[in-house]
Each structure stands twice: as C-alpha cells, then as structure tokens.
Amino acid sequence: MIFLRLILLNLWRHRIRSAISIAGVTFSVAAMLTVVTVLQGAIGMFSGLLSSGAEMIVFERNVSDLFFSEVPAASASAIAAWPMVAHADPVLFGVVSSADHPIITCFGVTREDARIRKATWLAGNASTFGQHENEVVLGERAADFLNATTGMQVPIGHEMFHVIGIVKTANGFEDGGVFMPLHAAQTFFHKEGSSVITIKLHEKNQTAEFKAEVKRTFPNLIALEDAEFSRTYSQFKILKATAWAVGGCGLALGGLGVANTMIMSVFARIREIAILRVNGFSNTQIAFTILGESALISVSGALLGMIVGIVAMYALKLIPALHGYVDVTIHPMLICVVVLLAFVTGLTGALYPAAYAMRIRAVEALRFE
Amino acid sequence: MKTPSQSPTQERVAIRTSDVWKSYDRGAIPVLNGVDFEMRAGETVALCGASGCGKSTLLHLVGGLDEPDRGQVWVHGEELTQRRDVVRFLRHEVGFIFQFHNLIADLTVEENCLLPATAAGTNRTQATERLHRLAERTGLTHRLRHRIQTLSGGERQRTALCRALMNSPKLLLADEPTGSLDERTSGAVFELLLELVKWEGATLLMATHDRGLARACNRVVEMHNGRIHESS
Ligand SMILES: Nc1ncnc2c1ncn2[C@@H]1O[C@H](COP(=O)(O)OP(=O)(O)O)[C@@H](O)[C@H]1O
Ligand SMILES: [Mg+2]
Numbered sequence: 001m002i003f004l005r006l007i008l009l010n011l012w013r014h015r016i017r018s019a020i021s022i023a024g025v026t027f028s029v030a031a032m033l034t035v036v037t038v039l040q041g042a043i044g045m046f047s048g049l050l051s052s053g054a055e056m057i058v059f060e061r062n063v064s065d066l067f068f069s070e071v072p073a074a075s076a077s078a079i080a081a082w083p084m085v086a087h088a089d090p091v092l093f094g095v096v097s098s099a100d101h102p103i104i105t106c107f108g109v110t111r112e113d114a115r116i117r118k119a120t121w122l123a124g125n126a127s128t129f130g131q132h133e134n135e136v137v138l139g140e141r142a143a144d145f146l147n148a149t150t151g152m153q154v155p156i157g158h159e160m161f162h163v164i165g166i167v168k169t170a171n172g173f174e175d176g177g178v179f180m181p182l183h184a185a186q187t188f189f190h191k192e193g194s195s196v197i198t199i200k201l202h203e204k205n206q207t208a209e210f211k212a213e214v215k216r217t218f219p220n221l222i223a224l225e226d227a228e229f230s231r232t233y234s235q236f237k238i239l240k241a242t243a244w245a246v247g248g249c250g251l252a253l254g255g256l257g258v259a260n261t262m263i264m265s266v267f268a269r270i271r272e273i274a275i276l277r278v279n280g281f282s283n284t285q286i287a288f289t290i291l292g293e294s295a296l297i298s299v300s301g302a303l304l305g306m307i308v309g310i311v312a313m314y315a316l317k318l319i320p321a322l323h324g325y326v327d328v329t330i331h332p333m334l335i336c337v338v339v340l341l342a343f344v345t346g347l348t349g350a351l352y353p354a355a356y357a358m359r360i361r362a363v364e365a366l367r368f369e
Numbered sequence: 370m371k372t373p374s375q376s377p378t379q380e381r382v383a384i385r386t387s388d389v390w391k392s393y394d395r396g397a398i399p400v401l402n403g404v405d406f407e408m409r410a411g412e413t414v415a416l417c418g419a420s421g422c423g424k425s426t427l428l429h430l431v432g433g434l435d436e437p438d439r440g441q442v443w444v445h446g447e448e449l450t451q452r453r454d455v456v457r458f459l460r461h462e463v464g465f466i467f468q469f470h471n472l473i474a475d476l477t478v479e480e481n482c483l484l485p486a487t488a489a490g491t492n493r494t495q496a497t498e499r500l501h502r503l504a505e506r507t508g509l510t511h512r513l514r515h516r517i518q519t520l521s522g523g524e525r526q527r528t529a530l531c532r533a534l535m536n537s538p539k540l541l542l543a544d545e546p547t548g549s550l551d552e553r554t555s556g557a558v559f560e561l562l563l564e565l566v567k568w569e570g571a572t573l574l575m576a577t578h579d580r581g582l583a584r585a586c587n588r589v590v591e592m593h594n595g596r597i598h599e600s601s
Pocket of ligand 2: 421424425488544
C-alpha cells in the first residue's frame with residue numbers, strides 16, 4: 001500500500017511531467033499499433049487477393065515481385081489435370097495507369113475463378129463473363145471512380161472495354177480493380193501465361209505432396225501455402241520490417257522520454273530515498289518504487305495509446321480513398337506484444353535511474369536541511 | 370514484551386567502539402581520531418561537543434549508515450562491518466531521530482510512521498496496532514491522518530519519534546532531536562523521548578549541545594579533538 005502511495009505521490013507531485021511522459025508513450029504506442037495493423041491488413045488483403053480463398057499458390061521461382069512472375073499456360077493446364085487438384089485457376093495481374101485515375105489493378109481470370117464465381121454481383125451476372133474478349137467486370141470502387149455503369153464503354157489504357165457487370169468485394173485491391181477474361185488480359189499485357197495459379201486440392205493433407213510434385217515437374221516454379229507465402233514473400237518481409245522498425249523507433253522515443261522523466265524524478269527526491277534507506281528499505285525496495293513508477297507511466301501510456309490507435313484506425317477507415325485498404329481487425333496478439341514492448345521499454349528506461357537511486361548514500365543525502 | 374526494570378540487561382553492552390577513525394575527502398578532513406566508547410543496554414547517554422566536532426559522524430557509524438576508516442563498532446555484540454545484513458540491522462535494531470525530522474512531507478503522520486513496518490514487511494494489523502499505541506503515548510492519535518506539512522515542529526518530532534520506535538529497536542540514535550524546536554517544545558519533546566525510551570527498555574545515544582537536556586541522561590560524554598572524554 002505504502003509502496004503504491006509513494007509511487008502515486010511522486011507521479012502526482014510532478015503531474016505535468018508525468019502527463020507529458022505518459023503522452024509520449026501513448027503516441028508511440030498508437031503509432032506503432034496503427035502502422036503495424038494497417039500494414040498487416042494490407043498484407044492480408046494482398047495475399048487474400050492473390051489466392052482468393054485457395055489453399056496454395058504456384059508462381060515463378062525466385063521472382064522478387066509477383067507482377068514479374070510468369071507461369072506458362074501449358075504448366076497451368078498440366079497441373080489442372082493432376083488427380084489431387086480440385087481447382088487450378090491461372091490469374092494474370094497487371095497494372096494500368098490512366099490520366100485521370102491513379103492506378104487500376106487488372107485481373108485476367110477465367111470464369112471458373114473464385115473471384116467471379118463467389119462475388120456479389122451488383123449488376124450483371126457471372127454467366128456472361130468471358131464470352132467476349134472486350135468485356136470486363138468492374139469492382140465497385142473502380143466503377144465509382146470510372147463513373148461507369150453496365151453497358152457503358154470505358155477506356156482502360158489505350159483501349160475501350162464494354163462493362164458487363166459490377167461486383168462488390170471486401171478486398172480493397174479487388175474493389176478498385178478490373179476483371180478481364182484471361183485471354184484478353186494476355187493480349188493486353190503481351191504475356192503468354194499467367195502470373196500465378198491458385199490451387200485448391202481435394203485433400204488438405206496433400207500439400208506437401210503437391211509441392212514436391214511441382215518442384216519435380218516444373219523446376220522453375222514454386223508452390224507455397226497461403227500462410228507460407230505471406231511469410232516468405234520478400235515484399236511483405238520488407239514492409240513488415242519497415243513497420244516494426246518505424247513502430248520500434250516510436251516506442252524507443254517513448255522509452256527515452258520515460259527514462260528522462262525517471263532520472264529527473266530520482267534526482268528530485270534524493271533526500272526521500274535516503275529517508276527510506278534509513279527506515280530500513282532495501283535496495284530492491286527502493287528500486288521497486290522507481291521501476292513501479294516507470295511501469296505505471298508506460299502501462300497507462302500503452303493503454304491510452306491503444307485507445308488512441310484504435311480511434312485513429314477507425315478514422316482512417318472513414319477516409320474514402322483508403323476504403324477497403326485499412327483493415328481494423330486488431331489482433332489480441334499485437335496488443336499484447338505492443339503493451340509488453342511498452343512495458344519493457346519503460347522498465348529499461350528506468351534501469352539507470354533505479355541503479356542511481358540504489359547508490360544514494362543516506363549520510364550524504366541527509367547532511368543538509 | 371517490554372521490561373521496564375532494566376536490571377537483567379544492565380550488564381550487557383549495547384555499543385562498543387574501539388579505536389574508530391573517520392575522515393572525509395580521502396583523509397583531508399579528519400573527524401574521529403581513535404574513538405573508544407562503550408554503552409550498556411538500557412543506558413541513556415548524551416554526546417556533547419562543539420558543532421562540527423563529529424557527533425553526527427559517530428552516530429552514523431554506530432547506526433550502520435557509514436563505515437569507519439579504521440577500528441571497529443559493535444552493536445548488540447556484533448561488529449557492524451562484518452554484518453552482511455545491514456538492512457536487517459536498520460529495520461529491527463536501530464531507530465534514528467534527526468534534527469530536521471526527515472519525514473516525507475506529503476505523506477500523513479500514519480504513513481510516515483508505517484514506513485519502517487512496510488520495509489520490514491510487518492503485517493498490517495500488527496503494525497497499525499503498534500502505531501496506535503505509540504500515537505497514544507505521544508499524543509498524536511488525532512493527527513494520524515494529517516499530512517506532515519500541517520504539523521507544528523513539536524508534532525513533527527513526535528512523529529519522527531513514533532517512526533523511530535515503530536519496529537521496536539533496542540537502540541535509539543538521536544541527532545540534536547530538539548535542535549530545531551523552541552525551548553518549551555524542546556523540553557516537552559525531550560521528556561517524551563526519555564519516557565518512551567524507558568518504556569521500551571531501549572538504549573539512547575543522543576548528540577546535543579544543550580547542556581540542560583544532557584544532564585537528564587544517565588551519562589554525559591564530551592567529544593573533543595575527535596576523541597571521547599567522560600565528563601562529570
Ligand atoms: N560527507 C562529508 N563530507 C565532507 N565532510 C564532512 C561530511 N560529513 C561531515 N563532514 C565534516 O566533518 C566534520 C564533523 O561533522 P559532523 O559529524 O556533522 O559534526 P557535528 O555533528 O558534531 O556537528 C565537519 O567539519 C563536517 O563539515
Ligand atoms: Mg551534527
């Protein structure tokens with residue numbers, strides 16, 4: 001009780017200073033949470049976009065970016081014929097920029113693709129897709145910014161396409177994208193195969209076998225499970241590393257703030273610490289009051305930071321341009337990690353002040369009034 | 370628990386220093402030059418001497434707050450520099466009273482007094498019970514919930530007295546306990562101090578330059594040129 005009282009007393013005595021350092025932790029935690037969550041959301045969305053509910057994805061071995069991957073059409077049809085494969089859908093990704101609109105992602109797909117089969121059709125229907133080369137289906141947001149409705153002609157790149165449907169998807173990339181028949185996309189992007197093949201197997205436990213088979217039959221292709229893909233894809237790795245680095249720097253700054261506060265706090269009460277010592281407080285007990293103060297600052301900062309971060313993410317979600325790109329599912333694990341990091345940073349920041357407090361000698365500190 | 374009659378402990382030695390030397394600034398300021406001194410348990414001794422002669426220094430050495438350059442200090446039969454548990458010693462065997470109280474001003478009387486109990490991990494009911502008994506004896510019962518800032522000098526020193534006795538130490542070291550009080554308050558606080566020490570059966574070593582107060586102790590010793598001389 002008295003420990004807590006001593007800790008709170010000290011926070012209260014310098015309330016402005018305490019508030020500032022709590023705010024420092026709050027903002028760094030909020031920043032970290034927002035950056036990491038938004039990024040993870042984007043990554044999740046991007047990998048969801050690639051695999052679209054399938055279990056595995058086959059692409060060219062050793063490409064740094066999937067947009068450069070090229071899987072020959074012959075390989076795709078060969079794999080589709082394997083007995084363990086339920087679905088093998090080739091997908092060609094392409095990006096078109098036009099004068100008025102920033103970028104449009106194009107998906108060259110077959111009508112069997114899950115994207116077409118399972119989409120919510122706001123206009124048109126799945127059965128008409130793929131019958132004519134110059135007919136496309138637009139994502140809801142793409143339709144919005146192209147000002148298009150079914151039956152209209154829209155310019156994409158240097159060509160005109162006929163809109164036969166509009167679909168709603170949960171995925172931001174797809175929502176702002178254009179779906180073309182695979183052949184049309186191949187012609188449009190001057191490619192012969194596809195970027196990837198998304199695979200659904202008959203039996204889930206055949207993934208290892210499937211991977212081995214791909215490796216043996218097509219040495220220049222690689223098959224990865226979904227989760228494995230998001231783990232190993234180098235673009236994701238770079239993004240994730242950046243997010244954690246940026247977040248970590250923020251947190252370190254918050255931690256430095258706490259360290260600074262704690263140093264001042266210890267200097268300001270050298271006499272009080274000496275009094276505790278004379279009254280039988282051990283070094284551990286003295287360190288406890290310092291570390292406790294710092295832990296209280298960093299944990300309350302972390303909790304406030306979480307609230308601020310969540311509010312910030314919902315605010316981001318409301319920005320129309322980001323619609324569909326910000327995924328506000330905050331993983332409990334992430335919260336734990338961030339709070340733990342904040343706690344550890346706070347404690348680390350208090351180590352030197354605590355060590356200093358432990359060296360305070362009562363005789364010298366109490367010599368003068 | 371307490372033994373008002375001191376005869377059984379009379380013979381025991383509470384404090385013994387043997388050829389104790391102490392200087393500051395690496396020998397530049399010699400303060401104690403071979404102090405030989407002894408006190409029996411239950412005794413009250415006044416340590417007199419001019420300001421700056423080393424009274425506080427000796428008290429700090431006896432209280433385990435500092436170490437001598439040379440020589441030994443025994444308290445309750447144990448040599449202090451050999452003790453590895455100085456914290457235990459501070460918690461249970463010695464209590465301090467200073468001229469300027471050294472209370473934590475933002476805490477209440479109760480909280481200040483409970484500090485030694487908290488340090489020692491005494492259970493709360495036991496500590497509160499002890500506190501109330503001490504508060505009653507020192508007339509602080511109605512002041513327990515008040516913060517130190519609102520107290521008079523005499524009340525502050527009485528609080529310091531309660532705190533020093535909280536864990537029932539057998540040795541009380543008082544460094545000019547009435548030095549910051551006016552004459553009347555000073556007399557009252559000192560009387561209370563002696564009364565409590567007797568009630569607790571404790572030993573008191575008090576540094577003072579008030580000859581009047583000193584005479585009320587069992588014995589008066591003089592500190593001069595860094596050594597101790599018996600007087601009277
Ligand atoms: N920590 C210290 N560093 C340097 N000099 C000190 C220190 N403590 C005490 N002194 C000096 O030692 C001498 C004795 O001090 P002290 O024991 O406080 O005397 P008293 O209590 O009798 O007035 C004084 O000259 C004082 O200035
Ligand atoms: Mg002194």
